[in-house]
Amino acid sequence: QKEVEQNSGPLSVPEGAIASLNCTYSDRVSQSFFWYRQYSGKSPELIMSIYSNGDKEDGRFTAQLNKASQYVSLLIRDSQPSDSATYLCAVNMRGSSYKLIFGSGTRLLVRP
Amino acid sequence: SAVISQKPSRDICQRGTSLTIQCQVDSQVTMMFWYRQQPGQSLTLIATANQGSEATYESGFVIDKFPISRPNLTFSTLTVSNMSPEDSSIYLCSVVEGMGHQPQHFGDGTRLSIL
Numbered sequence: 662q663k664e665v666e667q668n669s670g671p672l673s674v675p676e677g678a679i680a681s682l683n684c685t686y687s688d689r690v691s692q693s694f695f696w697y698r699q700y701s702g703k704s705p706e707l708i709m710s711i712y713s714n715g716d717k718e719d720g721r722f723t724a725q726l727n728k729a730s731q732y733v734s735l736l737i738r739d740s741q742p743s744d745s746a747t748y749l750c751a752v753n754m755r756g757s758s759y760k761l762i763f764g765s766g767t768r769l770l771v772r773p
Numbered sequence: 774s775a776v777i778s779q780k781p782s783r784d785i786c787q788r789g790t791s792l793t794i795q796c797q798v799d800s801q802v803t804m805m806f807w808y809r810q811q812p813g814q815s816l817t818l819i820a821t822a823n824q825g826s827e828a829t830y831e832s833g834f835v836i837d838k839f840p841i842s843r844p845n846l847t848f849s850t851l852t853v854s855n856m857s858p859e860d861s862s863i864y865l866c867s868v869v870e871g872m873g874h875q876p877q878h879f880g881d882g883t884r885l886s887i888l
Contacts, residue, residue: 692874693874693876695876695877703881703882704865704879704880704881704882705816705865705879706879707876707877707878710876712874749815749816751877753874758873758874758875759803759804759806759821759869759874759875759877760806760818760821761818761877762818763815763816763817764815765814765815766815
């Protein structure tokens, strides 16, 4: 079992729809969870960080964390073609506050 | 957040040569890391660059192949030694500012091709 798992996609949604991206992780003691967006040929860009159970909203983005079920998700409301990118889920490594394990990423395609 | 400058942005190198990649930050940072991202793959952590001491390498990466320096809190280098085509990849520097569970921020990366 991979430590951080994501569906590779592509996830295709129409413009204006809600895109839902999911991530599961294996280490129960993980405490830090991050979503990065990576456009083709570019470096990852931090979108959201979440540390506590529940929802965290920032503009069109909502991160959801459920530690009991060991999953974290990212919702993108009113999806735009410019949201088309690969979304990487990252979780802190056991024993480290700073080192991250990345999932393989989900490719999102927003159709105009 | 900190401005991270990584160079070169890309290079094409001959088999058997070495290349040093630089990562410069405009402010002091707590942690610096080096990653590799192979084509179509996710990010793999190579090592943590420790200020004033030897880097901490992840499983599968060794100092002889990827020597790392971090002479101060704003600068680090990664050398890819004795390169082979399998080393063709994007190499990324990332930094953490502050303490505790802080996110990492990435430089623009170095796209390396080995002929």
